[in-house]
Amino acid sequence: MSTETAPTADRVTAPPPAEWEEARSRVYAVGLAAALPAVARPLVDTDGSTLAEPLTTRTDLPAFPTSSVDGWAVRGRGPWRVVGRVLAGSTPAPLTEDDTTVEIATGAMVPEGATAVLRVEESTSADGLVSGVPREAPEWRKPGEEAYADEELLPTGTPVDPAVIGLAAACGHDTLRVRRAPRAALLVFGDELLTAGPPAAGRVRDALGPAVPAWLRRYGCQVRLSDVIGPVADTLPAHVAALRSALTTADLVCTTGGTMNGPVDHLHPTLEALGADYVVNTVAVRPGFPMLLARLTGPDGRARFVAGLPGNPQSAIVALVSLVAPLLAGLQGRSMPVLPQVTLAEAVPGRGDHTHLALVRVDRAAGVAFPVRHVGSAMLRGLAGADGFAVIRPGTSGGPGDRVPIVPLPLFPGERAS
Numbered sequence: 001m002s003t004e005t006a007p008t009a010d011r012v013t014a015p016p017p018a019e020w021e022e023a024r025s026r027v028y029a030v031g032l033a034a035a036l037p038a039v040a041r042p043l044v045d046t047d048g049s050t051l052a053e054p055l056t057t058r059t060d061l062p063a064f065p066t067s068s069v070d071g072w073a074v075r076g077r078g079p080w081r082v083v084g085r086v087l088a089g090s091t092p093a094p095l096t097e098d099d100t101t102v103e104i105a106t107g108a109m110v111p112e113g114a115t116a117v118l119r120v121e122e123s124t125s126a127d128g129l130v131s132g133v134p135r136e137a138p139e140w141r142k143p144g145e146e147a148y149a150d151e152e153l154l155p156t157g158t159p160v161d162p163a164v165i166g167l168a169a170a171c172g173h174d175t176l177r178v179r180r181a182p183r184a185a186l187l188v189f190g191d192e193l194l195t196a197g198p199p200a201a202g203r204v205r206d207a208l209g210p211a212v213p214a215w216l217r218r219y220g221c222q223v224r225l226s227d228v229i230g231p232v233a234d235t236l237p238a239h240v241a242a243l244r245s246a247l248t249t250a251d252l253v254c255t256t257g258g259t260m261n262g263p264v265d266h267l268h269p270t271l272e273a274l275g276a277d278y279v280v281n282t283v284a285v286r287p288g289f290p291m292l293l294a295r296l297t298g299p300d301g302r303a304r305f306v307a308g309l310p311g312n313p314q315s316a317i318v319a320l321v322s323l324v325a326p327l328l329a330g331l332q333g334r335s336m337p338v339l340p341q342v343t344l345a346e347a348v349p350g351r352g353d354h355t356h357l358a359l360v361r362v363d364r365a366a367g368v369a370f371p372v373r374h375v376g377s378a379m380l381r382g383l384a385g386a387d388g389f390a391v392i393r394p395g396t397s398g399g400p401g402d403r404v405p406i407v408p409l410p411l412f413p414g415e416r417a418s
C-alpha cells in the first residue's frame, strides 16, 4: 500500500523515532498505569492470570504435625503397647502414657504426647507389643516447616501457573484476586490480501490474520475468533468504523499494515479521528521501524490501546515482541519482561543508528545462538525456525562469542526442539 504514489507533504511530517529500549520502557510504564482491574476468581479459573495481591498462607504449612512415614507413633523408650490407630484425615487422641503407641499412616496427624515415629519396616510387633529403634531425625513434618500462617509466599504481579494454583490450594484458598487476561482484537488492513489460496497477480496471502491472534494468546491475551476482522476495506471510514467497534470490547486492538504514509495507509488518520494519543510513534529499530502504540480513553474511563503493527510480516512480529509484549506485561500488573542473554555463534551486523533485531536459533545444548537465513522484513521463513531476536544495539555489531540480549518468541516447551 505504501508505494503506489508519493505521499503528500503534510503526511510525511513524522516525529523522531523512539530509541528501542526507551520505547519498551515507556510502553510498559503506560500499561502498568492502566493495569486491568482485579477480580476474585475460583482457583480453577486462574491459570494464566496474574496475582493482584500477594499470595499468603491461611495456616501454618503443614497446619499440624504430620507423619511422613507409615509406622508407629510412640511415647517413651518402648517396647510399646498398641493403643489405637490414626489414619490421615482425623484428629487423634493424645498419647498420655509412656510405652504406648498408635499405628500411624503417612499424612496422619501425630498425636500429642508422641516422642517419635518408628517406620513400620524398622519395627517388629508381637502380642500387641511393638519394638524397634526410631531414627534420630524426626519422621514427621513440623507445623510451619514450609510456611507460617499469613506468611507472604509470592508477591503481587506473579503470573499464575499450575505450580502457583497448587500452592494456593495447599494454602487453603478457594478464590484468588487476580488481574484477568487482557482482551485483544486484530484488524487486518490491506485490500491486496487474499484470505485463501496461493498468492498471485499482485495479491499476497494474509499471513498476519491467522498468526497474530495465536501469538497474542501466548502472551496471555484472550482473542475470540470474532475479534479478528479483515481485510478491512482501504477507506478511512471503514478503518474508523472497524477500530471504533473493536475498541468496544478490547483492551488492546492490534492493526496490521497501513502504518506508513502511503495513499491508502489510513491508520494515522484513523487514530486522529478517534482522538488517540501516541505513546510511541515509530521506533529506531530494524526491521519494524513504523510500529506505533496509541492510547484512547474508553467510555468507562479506562485506557484502551492500539498497537500499529507494520504490514511487512516479520516487521509485524518485531512490533509484537518489542511493544505489545511489554504493554501486556504492564496491563497484567507483571514486571517488565527481562531479556535473557545469549552468546552469538556467528557475526551479526549492526544497523547503524538503529537497534537491529536479528532472528536467531538457540542451540541449547551448545549454549549459543546462530543467525538464521531468510530474514527479510517481508519474509516469514526465518521466523518459523527461530527462537527469538538477538538485540544488536545502535552503533554496534555482534561478533562470535559476544553476549547479547535476546527477545524470545513466546514458544511452548517442545517447539523448536529438533
Ligand SMILES: Nc1nc2c(c(=O)[nH]1)N[C@H]1C(S)=C(S)[C@@H](COP(=O)(O)OP(=O)(O)OC[C@H]3O[C@@H](n4cnc5c(N)ncnc54)[C@H](O)[C@@H]3O)O[C@H]1N2
Residues within 6 Å of the ligand: 001, 002, 003, 188, 189, 190, 192, 193, 204, 205, 206, 207, 208, 209, 256, 257, 258, 259, 260, 261, 262, 265, 288, 289, 290, 309, 310, 311, 312, 313, 315, 377, 378
Ligand atoms: N516511502 C516509504 N515507504 C516505506 C517505508 C518508508 O520508510 N518510506 N518503510 C517501509 C517499511 S520499513 C515498512 S515495514 C512498510 C510498512 O508499511 P505499512 O505498515 O504501511 O504496511 P503496508 O504498506 O500496508 O504493507 C507493507 C507490505 O506488507 C504486506 N502486507 C501487509 N499486510 C500483510 C498481511 N496481513 N499479510 C502479509 N503481507 C502483508 C503488503 O502487501 C506490503 O507488501 O512500509 C515500507 N514502505
Ligand code: MOO
Residues within 6 Å of the ligand: 285, 286, 287, 288, 289, 290, 310, 312, 315, 316, 377, 378
Ligand atoms: O521496518 Mo520495515 O518493518 O524494515 O520492513
